[in-house]
Amino acid sequence: MMRAPKLRRIAGNAGFALSLFVLVSPAILVFLWMLSLSLKNDADNTAFPPIFIPDPPTLDNFRDVFAKNNFLLYFWNSILVTGGAVLVGLLVGVPAGYGIARAKSAKFAFLILIARITPALSYLIPLFLVFQLIGLNGTITALLVTHLVITVPIIVWVMIGYFENVPMELEDAALVDGASPWQGFRHIALPLARPGIIVGAILSFIFSWNNFIFSVVLGGKTTRTLPSAIYNVLTFEQISWGPLAAAALLVTLPVLLLTVVAQRQIVAGLSAGGLKDG
Amino acid sequence: MAGPSPAMTRRGVKDVGASPPTRPTTRYDFSRKYWLFAVPAVVAILAVIVFPWLFTLYMSTQDWKIGGGSAFIGWSNYAILFQDERFLEAVGRTFWFTALAVVLPVMLGVAAAVMFHREFPFRGILRSIFTMPMMATPVAVALVWTMMFHPQLGVLNYLLSLVGIPPQAWVYDPSTVIPTLVMIEVWQWTPLVMLIVLGGLASLPREPYESAIIDGANAWHLFRHITLPLVWPYVMIAVMLRTIDALKVFDNIFVITQGGPGTASETMNIFLYLQAFQFYKLGYASALVVVFFIIIVVLSLLLLYARQRSKWNA
Incomplete structure (x- = not known):
């Protein structure tokens, strides 16, 4: 009597584990292959059948990336553009999220939604012409301003969700006691919504860091961000796989680390704050 | 900071009386x-x-x-655009790509969400790993995919040969390029669907399940008749976001095929980029953007409407 259900449960668990394995392994295998390519020399990378485990692993590809390219310059460009766009996005977007949440203004929220829908290229054509007109094409400033298209909507959207969950009673009390709306925001709502600020900053950082097309169009030879630099410079100057994989890994490493370290915040932002109600 | 009690009483006063007597x-x-x-x-x-x-x-x-x-x-x-065969082909191709790149990740993502909703060892770590593809820099990943697709030296054809499947042309053949690009899209964006639906699953009530189990429902019945209807609004959000993103797909296609071979993978967004920043036909490209935007908005509104309906019916 006891046997059959127990056996079925074991079989069920095994099936579950197997389907979980099938589901998750492609996600990790692509990155492991990226790592493997980056740690092998050219002969091993083009061997067939492929060599999976680097033996012995070499760091030559990484040395190559730094020695033969301006990798550090592109890295710095990415930091400036993404860091700047996230900072400005927070300065502008956090108060906006608060105002929209408190005023319950659907119109602003809708505007943000439209920004999410619009193809990036539709910002690029006009901004490209304007930047050309005022001589900003190919500058970090132009890229930073354009990246606001990414960071501001994400941060506003996430913050609306968080401020809506900050109870209004506390601020009401302060307002009635003579505080200004700004003080209510600054001293009551803002500290309570700090987790939301972190979520908004992380998400907007990732999407700005990963952005490719803005830098393809607006970036100059020395002002490119990493994604377009790796595409333009490395792909054409080096056909060999090792350095390319090493560079790809370096580009995406900050984001992958964030994904693992800040998993909880990202999940919260994407599933709750970032997408609002059901 | 003011204590909560005066706030409560003041709000109470305000709520009761239309004209507060003192202040x-x-x-x-x-x-x-x-x-x-x-x-x-x-x-x-x-x-x-x-x-x-x-x-x-x-x-x-x-x-x-x-x-x-x-x-x-x-x-x-606009008149030229609607007679531009290359554009019209790109529109059809984009819809085909989008249909596949919405349906497959949504189905897989719902399944993944149901799995990750269960308790099991290493769930947090596995979920982190599972979400890595959507967070990783698309260009970096696309370059690695390109190397994996290499017809002679690529690792994918080797893996296929291990299970006896003949080598594929992947992105190097017009007939397989769209399915191959969709495969990357599925790999990359199934996690987003999973996270959205997982959020929905977390908010589900327990009572319907308890009574259904008492009534002898099996796991499939529970999923089909309780979980799916309740979580449907979340699935529709996923469908909507996926549709918007699939219509706009750019990075993967641009890096891997640039719209090729020939124009076999030239979607609207790729066509748009070429017109604007390769041929510098900026006026023409602007008309294209307007049409593109209208298509996206109309589709989003349709899906939004479908979602509202599903909410009312739920």
Whole structure:
């Protein structure tokens, strides 16, 4: 009597584990292959059948990336553009999220939604012409301003969700006691919504860091961000796989680390704050 | 900081009496001032989002010559666009790509969400790993995929040969390029669907399950008749976001095929990029953006409508 259900449960668990394995392994295998390519020399990378485990692993590809390219310059460009766009996005977007949440203004929220829908290229054509007109094409400033298209909507959207969950009673009390709306925001709502600020900053950082097309169009030879630099410079100057994989890994490493370290915040932002109600 | 109790009583007073006797409540004045908080963001949005929009509309009526003037040509750009066979093919291709790149990740993502909703060892770590593809820099990943697709030296064809499947041309053949690009899309974006639906699953009530189990329902019945209807609004959000993103797909295709071989993977967005920044037909490209945007908005509204309906019915 006891046997059959127990056996079925074991079989069920095994099936579950197997389907979980099938589901998750492609996600990790692509990155492991990226790592493997980056740690092998050219002969091993083009061997067939492929060599999976680097033996012995070499760091030559990484040395190559730094020695033969301006990798550090592109890295710095990415930091400036993404860091700047996230900072400005927070300065502008956090108060906006608060105002929209408190005023319950659907119109602003809708505007943000439209920004999410619009193809990036539709910002690029006009901004490209304007930047050309005022001589900003190919500058970090132009890229930073354009990246606001990414960071501001994400941060506003996430913050609306968080401020809506900050109870209004506390601020009401302060307002009635003579505080200004700004003080209510600054001293009551803002500290309570700090987790939301972190979520908004992380998400907007990732999407700005990963952005490719803005830098393809607006970036100059020395002002490119990493994604377009790796595409333009490395792909054409080096056909060999090792350095390319090493560079790809370096580009995406900050984001992958964030994904693992800040998993909880990202999940919260994407599933709750970032997408609002059901 | 003011304690909670005065707040409660004051609100109580305000809620009960329409005209408070002692001190008139000024809360509504404040509520009108809240829009001031949004002013900097509105300025930023006007500058980098609304202004480009209006400018695009204007430009779509112009014959724009790079570096030298423009002339008003009315609807001509649109008229040319709708007779441009390459554009019309790109539209059809984009819809085909989008249909696949929505349906497959949504189905897989719902399944993944149901799995990750269960308790099991290492769930947090496995979920982190599972979400890595959508967070990783698309260009970096696309370059690795390109190496994996290599017809002779690529690891994918080797893996297929291990299970006896003949080598594939992947992105190097017009007939397999779209399914291959969809495969990357599935790999990359199934996690987003999973996270959205997982959020929905976490908010489900327990009672219907308990009574259904008492009534002898099996796991499939529970999923089909309780979980799926309850979580359907979340699935529709996923469908909508996926549709918007799949229509706009750019990075993967641009890096891996640039729209090739030939024009076999040239979607609307790739076509748009080529017109704008390869051929510098900026007026024409602006008309294209307007049409592209209208397509996206109409589809989103349809899906939004479907979602509202599913909410009312639920």
